[in-house]
Amino acid sequence: MSLVSLSQSKFRSKCPASCALDILGDKWSLLIIRDMIYFKKKTFNEFLKSNEKIATNILASRLKKLENFGLISKQNTQKNKKINIYKLTEIGLDIIPTLIELTMWSIKNVEKTESIQSISSQYLKDKAKLVSDMKSDYLASLNDI
């Protein structure tokens, strides 16, 4: 599997946490990945309909960025050649543990957030299995394209 390639000028430093934030450190990129993993969304219009009401231009720019960095890929469907389908790559799927931890931090610490029972209960039992189950679920959702 190829690595995410950042030109040296785009790095603020070589610290891995900093590099990850060079790619994902904004309010929207991880939400698009959430839409793909938690809600199995795959098209521009599906992302647009999320509760957070992302603007069209921001969505387009974030999808392009995630594609350029190799976290997602874009393809046409067999059924409708006009509709682009966005899919997480292996590199994108590796974000699942970060997404889960961020979600659990919020469930524990932020007032008025919704709990996600299926995640909370499995998280306490077996974190590794939760990650692996979510990955399998996501990949299975791609079968009907």
Added chain:
Amino acid sequence: MSLVSLSQSKFRSKCPASCALDILGDKWSLLIIRDMIYFKKKTFNEFLKSNEKIATNILASRLKKLENFGLISKQNTQKNKKINIYKLTEIGLDIIPTLIELTMWSIKNVEKTESIQSISSQYLKDKAKLVSDMKSDYLASLNDI
């Protein structure tokens, strides 16, 4: 322990991942927390000297935000009343697992990042112990204030 309180208008939605990003979704907030956890930094000038070269006004604004949301607290030192010491609260310490996952994602998937041997090796052996050790290390570093 009190919860992070966001007024309803500041939420984009009640999704916990989205709420976490309302607080932490930028290029700098998690780097300040990284500086505290990985490098035991505690003062404005220490944060300013990090490799990523955060601007003074952005640092001030991010520290204020993290303080307002209850992730960090500010106090004077006994030794020097003019110097503010920033410390992670319990809510802030709960970010450690997210920070570790983000770091490990980058070490695995981003070209040219530095590896952090102490984290990588322990991560593979016992993730829960790594989180607990990092928390203890951080708390121990506060003893000499």
